Amino acid sequence: MGAVGRRRKHWGWGFEDEQPSHREVASAAQGLAAHLGFGSPEPEMAVPLEAVELPPPRIAPPAHLADLFAAGPYDRAVHAQGRSYADVVRGFRGAFPNPPDAIARPRDESDVARVLEWCASERVACVPVGGGTSVVGGIDAIPGPGHEGAVALDLKALDRVLEVDTVSRAARIQAGVLGPRLEAQLLAHGLTLRFFPQSFELSTLGGWIATRAGGHFATGPTHIDDVVEAVRALTPDGGAWASRRLPGSGAGPSPDRMLLGSEGTLGVITEAWVRVLPRPRHRRAAGVSFRRFADGLGAVRDIVQAALLPANCRLIDAREAAVTFAGDGSHALLTLAFESGDVPVDERMDRALRICEEYGGEWEEKDAASRGSMGAWRDAFLRAPYLRDTLVAMGVLSETFETAITWDKLEPFVERVGGAAQAALEETCGAGQVTCRLTHAYPDGAAAYFTVVGPARRGDEVAQWAVIKRAASDAIAAEGGTITHHHAVGRDHRPWYDQQRPAPFALALRAAKAAVDPEGILNPGVLFDPVYPSKP
């Protein structure tokens, strides 16, 4: 609930009041530098907001909507970009190349409609923003051709659970609600969405839907796609793209599946019905160690192909275990957890452990009653982005990228993609390491998540990041993986997304956008090239 009255850091993760002092950062940096073997123990400080120079606004908010808009330096800076490593470094150094000219803060859906109407009539690009945590260049306020400027549409005031249907276990929720406030409102009904992306604290339901976000469930409902029952979005020209609550409806292509992953290009998502759950009553969890990463891969594959549906089933390689203090670097580690609101999970857990045994796994069961199982894991998971701000301050390059591929190709794929990223890292940084974990698993394949850490050249980080990003993405494409499993496309992934997307589907998608957004005002340049205004 903590967002009320608190200001986000304009450049990094979390809130201003959470920013550690220089002394605290220096203390953390000392320990981290010793652990990593690189990075300066003497951290730089972020350029303060007062010293940031933003490009002057191209347009002014309209008088009749003045009460909805803000255009001060803080508001423009905080909405200027997402929170990728490159974004954070830029912001840290005071660079905000694409701030919106103004920020609209609608209080309700009719405000959204009024802003869209003004943007379309004045040809102003409109970037819908939830939590603003994109790590793929998905919310930079860059106008399309023929646009006069660009505004951000900050949806965070639409933050309420509007309706709960306890019989059907579904809730109608406004799109701008942040994760913690969403869960707090559901808790009052004894329910939970149980969707925990790493950005949970700072991202919104609408953002999750727009980007097909991935939650912490490693199998089963991994993406927000799997829990959406109906979506409501406003389009600039076509009115409300609002589906109805029709479980399992097979009437034509799914209207929701076209909005899922549309990244703000087709409509502004204002609310959704999502499926909710009672809190789990049965839990078991274990940490399993494997001598080789490949052994762990085999166990995870067999577990998902046996349809055991673990809630958590994340495998980290030995080096990542060492870096994160999860292990001593000699073994790959699997975090395995089952949970259920109704039936005991023993049959499934016991079978999963027997599968691990077949692959030489050795395990230690966690105390199922305490938060020591899933809860502690999740807390650490959600804290990780905060650490990155410190790494930036101490001159450490820190990047993550993720992909997915079928099981038949997974092992060599991980080696080659990891190898390509490692080579690029060494080339541009001279040292550092790339580690890998499996975050989500399916009967036919799995998602691999890579973490890159290396010594950056201060001031040159974005160029170094680009070298690694390109090498990793080229390798993913060459080896047949997807350019993103759950981070979305934005602008950063466009070159590789364009390769993997079927060409006729690209034509279809652009045409669909032109039909509902003829001025091309919604998030131009994300997912596909700007659709030029259709009217003269």
Added chain:
Amino acid sequence: MGAVGRRRKHWGWGFEDEQPSHREVASAAQGLAAHLGFGSPEPEMAVPLEAVELPPPRIAPPAHLADLFAAGPYDRAVHAQGRSYADVVRGFRGAFPNPPDAIARPRDESDVARVLEWCASERVACVPVGGGTSVVGGIDAIPGPGHEGAVALDLKALDRVLEVDTVSRAARIQAGVLGPRLEAQLLAHGLTLRFFPQSFELSTLGGWIATRAGGHFATGPTHIDDVVEAVRALTPDGGAWASRRLPGSGAGPSPDRMLLGSEGTLGVITEAWVRVLPRPRHRRAAGVSFRRFADGLGAVRDIVQAALLPANCRLIDAREAAVTFAGDGSHALLTLAFESGDVPVDERMDRALRICEEYGGEWEEKDAASRGSMGAWRDAFLRAPYLRDTLVAMGVLSETFETAITWDKLEPFVERVGGAAQAALEETCGAGQVTCRLTHAYPDGAAAYFTVVGPARRGDEVAQWAVIKRAASDAIAAEGGTITHHHAVGRDHRPWYDQQRPAPFALALRAAKAAVDPEGILNPGVLFDPVYPSKP
């Protein structure tokens, strides 16, 4: 495998060599009439093909593709319409209002491309046909505006499993393969798709994908959507709409989800990667009787909300139990079955039975080792369409329609929709009955399937059918259900589909079609109004 060399009945279900003699039909009719209390024990005979008068072809197949085309009366009649009750009655009486002018039988994908090229250049509508079992007017060969004629594109020669990836448990399969031949080819690898729609024997993988068909699994992967890994389709103007095998990919809106349910309007599906399974090793099944249908509804809801994932969980009302000889009409009956390829199903089955007990259910467990559980149920399920031909011959109107809605509304919904259909049936037929079963269940709702049986006025059946169809569909729409859970939209469901589909999504879909099919040749009039040729 039995399709090779056998001819389908040109008007009804199954093959010509399965058509019973007049004597056999009469014998069946006698028993059925006594059981139902209506219908003539003296069956009519279908108008033989020789007596059928088809409208003359509007166009001739092109000389350079002559070897791909057939245009004889049998071929034109058998592809003239689907197999709804209205279609079968029409065909029985020798009426085939919309036969294709010719039938193309491509041997491979390059043949498909050549046919599409010719159709686009000559402005000939092209109706992709798999098994031809549409029950919603989805394959009638009706040209769009400005079209010279219409051909059917019969894909059944594309019938091979091309590749099996046993590691990832997926197979690449040509779209024209019929269910039995698909399973026979997978069986050689010890695998199965386990997707059994009621049309299984006569319908194809491509047809299932194009119509979002529903299989026999009552929970979990209910639709073909849930087992598709990648799809390949040819478009008239944009080349191959071919997605890659990218498990869980979150890159943009799913290209597959736009083809799923596209009903032949966006592209011709030529092959797909689908997820396959080993055959189940663990099985348990039971029949559970409930005093009231509502008690069974409660049990089914609790079972799916407990995430027990039964393979079968079908509830029929007491009257349907009596009509189908499944019971004596005093109780609603639930067919409950669990299966697994790996782990025992006892924990889940025991919990499900305890839930049934809470709702007053009394059960009899089936012999799990024999086909007496799931297999026998499935055999009866697959035979049902054959019976309809006999009902038509004896003047009995027999129709099914299906929908889905959330749990909070389900009980009154079933009463009102069933009541509206019953009233229409009595109005137009003077007698008869509407029964209901629950076919598929989700945590947030379920699919209700209605069966209508009544005494028809011979020769007037299609008009009577239309009265009932309209009343049932109006009631579904008024009460907030979907116009189809797994029968697709076609032309028959258009008026109600148009109401439930979000208006901007309709705009987007039409624009998408125009982008990949600018002449609007693919199945014009299905899903949306014909897209007029974009070029003069």
